[in-house]
Amino acid sequence: MLKKSLSLLLVLVLVLGTVVGCGTPGTDNDTDEGTNEGTDNGDGEKIxxxxxxxxxxxxxxxxxxxxxxxxxxxxxxxxxxxxxxxxxxxxxxxxxxxxxxxxxxxxxxxxxxxxxxxxxxxxxxxxxxxxxxxxxxxxxxxxxxxxxxxEANQASFLVGYIAGKMTETNKVGFVGGVEGNVIDGFDYGFHAGVKYANPDAEVIRQYAESFVDSTKGKAIANSMYQDGADIVFHAAGGVGNGVIEAAKEQDKWAIGVDRDQSDLAPENVLTSAVKxxxxxxxxxxxxxxxxxxxxxxxxxxxxxxDGVGIAPTSDKHVPEDILAEVEEIKQSIIDGEIVVPYNEDTYEEFEAK
Missing domain, CATH: 3.40.50.2300 (Response regulator)
Known part of the structure; x- marks a missing residue:
């Protein structure tokens, strides 16, 4: 559980009852998973x-x-x-x-x-x-x-570092959904992490202008792999499912986002930038x-x-020594020794240093 403030006192009453396990969401786009008597909202009803x-x-x-x-x-x-x-x-x-x-x-x-x-x-x-x-x-x-x-730029920096260390072609890719402040954080954080690990590595990027078109994500990733990239990171929602599918078919590496996406292709998802x-x-x-x-x-x-980080399954494919370096870098970011860029201007400042 995350807290940004001091520990909070429980002021509403918890009433225990029968808990119904969460199932598959229904097709009517409106689910009601809770049937137990729980904490009320002051009107005698569950929050x-x-x-x-x-x-x-x-x-x-x-x-x-x-x-x-x-x-x-x-x-x-x-x-x-x-x-x-x-x-x-x-x-x-x-x-x-x-x-x-x-x-x-x-x-x-x-x-x-x-x-x-x-x-x-x-x-x-x-x-x-x-x-x-x-x-x-x-x-x-x-x-x-x-x-x-x-601070998704921070998690993206860490997976970028892993990509920079593990690329065998010195070329990696980034697939974005739709350009904007949020995706900029993933984009430039990843670029910075790659360059921090491997100044000689090239990062190629392309935006899908969509967060749902998995077919386009697959096409972009295939193009990147054909162009010599051996690792592709996506920050593109459902578009990224196509990126991961391309990695699986091409036997290349993909890096997932938001959730640990290793379950989508256990042998081809190198790590994930978890938000x-x-x-x-x-x-x-x-x-x-x-x-x-x-x-x-x-x-x-x-x-x-721990609001962001790398996937817990990263140790399946990422060598132990690189993960140890990632932990050191993580602490340096927390301590303010490494300031991770989040847009083009801050990336240029990062590069200059």
């Missing part, structure tokens, strides 16, 4: 937390899925009631948020920076409703809204339960609190 997914859906093997896993854990351990609605296009955001408001949820999440405008508008329109968003920080956050961001959206979802749920909802704030998760 209800819901989320609206971004493109890719609840089983995207990426941040939407990680977010839902965090709510499922909160449902089991904190005994809240968790639901979700899936978005297939931008036009779904508003109606999904409105439906979850009508259903009486205590906290409504928007998963992904694409939803920032819709969440902010909903929060301003409904000041008594609590909202939260993954991957976005507002300049002036409404008091009923919390932003959650991750613990699940832990953030659980943490905010617990703060809400404790009566300490951090409205009006932006909560940042990084290496120092």
């Amino acid at each position: 209800k937390i819901a989320m609206v997914t971004d493109f890719g859906g609840i089983s995207d093997e990426s941040f939407n899925q990680s977010a839902w896993e965090g709510l499922q854990r909160a449902q089991e351990e904190l005994e809240i009631k968790a639901t979700y609605k899936e978005s297939e296009k931008e036009a779904d955001y508003g109606p999904n948020l409105e439906n979850l408001l009508d259903e009486g949820n205590d906290l409504i999440w928007g998963i992904g920076f694409n939803m920032s405008k819709d969440i902010e508008e909903a929060a301003e329109k409904n000041p008594d409703q609590k909202y939260a968003i993954i991957d976005f920080a507002y300049d002036d956050t409404p008091e009923n809204l919390v932003g959650v961001v991750f 613990r959206v699940d832990i953030a979802m659980f943490d905010i749920a617990e703060r809400l339960q404790d009566g300490k909802f951090p409205g009006g704030e932006t909560i940042v998760y990084g290496l120092d609190d």
